[in-house]
Amino acid sequence: MPESLNAVIDALPYLLAGSAVTLIVVVGAMCLGLCLGVPLAVGQLYGQPAIRRAIGVYVWFFRGIPLLVLLFLFYFGLCTALDINLSAFTVAIIVLGLISSAYQSQIFRGAILSLPEGQLKAARALGMSDRRAIASIILPQALRLSVPGWSNEYSIILKDSAVAYALGVPEIMARAHFVATRTYQQLPLYLAAGVIFLVLTYLGTKGLRVLEEKVRIPGYSPQGG
Amino acid sequence: MEEWLYISTEVYPALLKGFWVSLALIVPSALFGIAIGIVLGVLRVYGSRPVMAAADGFVALFRGIPLVVQLFVWYFGLPYLKIYLNPFTAAVLGFSLCGGAYHSEYIRGALLSIKRGQMLAAQSLGFSTTRMIVSIVLPQALRRALPGCGNELIYLIKYSSLAYMITCVELTGQGKILASNSFRYTEIFLIIGACYLVMTSAAGVLLGRLEGRLRLPGFEQYRG
Secondary structure (H helix, E strand, O other), X not given: OHHHHHHHHHHHHHHHXXXXXXXXXXXXXXXHHHHXXXXXXXXXXXXXXHHHHHHHHHHHHHHHOOHHHHHHHHHHHHHHHOOOOOOHHHHHHHHHHHHHHHHHHHHHHHHHHOOOOHHHHHHHHOOOOHHHHHHHHHHHHHHHHOHHHHHHHHHHHHHHHHHHHHHOOOOHHHHHHXXXXXXXXXXXXXXXXXXXXXXXXXXXXXXXXXXXXXXXXOOOOOOOO | OHHHHHHHHHXXXXXXXXXXXXXXXXXXXXXXXXXXXXXXXXXXXXXXXXXXXXXXXXXXXXXXXXXXXXXXXXXXXXXXXXOOOOHHHHHHHHHHHHHHHHHHHHHHHHHHHOOXXXXXXXXXXXXXXXXXXXXXXXXXXHHHHHHHHHHHHHHHHHHHHHHHHHOOOOHHHHHHHHHHHHOOHHHHHHHXXXXXXXXXXXXXXXXXXXXXXXXXXXXXXXXX
């Protein structure tokens, strides 16, 4: 037993350095997902029929194919075929971000739909253009409502980021596996990796809870309560 | 012509083989997962305090740790305790336990949403607690949990690709082998992606139909 404990303690700094890689991947993917997800949601709700259909296909595509297959497709397939030289790390962020944008667009879509319709009409009646009304009236409320969904999305991406190990991204899981194959302490090291993920999930959701409180407008609910 | 020969003699048989392995992973994992989810869900709502706490802890653990890590624990970790599982068993075990934890969340929510009057009525008719849960509460709760659990099953189809990482050669694994031999990564993985899209879309349609089939007229808006 002490042997396995030693192995874990020795590997801990190395694993924790991996959690920095994991976090960069997760934050990068979430930001990319946010930047793409908002326009996707707005387009799907307010766009022309052709745009709506295209976004529907995009969402269907990225929600229907496993992450591992998309990672292989982008990293070994598209990057080579199109002669783009991207590191595994970048590809992991891009693929996780694209998948997340499909899921996040549905979170935002739900949040926008939960706002009373009168909001948009009132903004229009005040002479705002559609674009202006969506940007200054609808989105500020919808994004606040999306924070709980976001916290879910964070824990999903965090866990999915472990799959990036398949491309050799040196995140927590990959490092645990390196050390495990060298020291033959598989079980303790994978459990240690699991614990690090649990802690990161806990800290992240806690942080997003704080964000939710921070961005809340006291005494205001969209339903006018 | 050569292209077509390659597809029909190499790609198609390999992917078909992989597809059956994937299916053999998904179906038992789905069934075990739902069974585990129902047991855990019931324990988390009706169990005694320590049982409830234990079930909650189990769910938190299995939902908080990435599935890849869990699979590695089962396949590469257990030999440490002199327990040897083959890749297929380890994958089914991992998918079932992780899926069960997620299913239990939906089932727990659905159980809590059943009106209290239903239970009081069952008790006043002389039902034992077990009998009440099995014949009155669960049939209604499972119908309500179906959309959530169905989503989880679609996730399972996608996550079954992770079995490749513990050397279980299913659809993705076959694709990887083909692609590494022919260097046609883009084409092969597009085909694999299409296979998964077909599977997830078909599952979505079937689950929607099942929901319609199981709907009890008059019970849809029964809330509170």
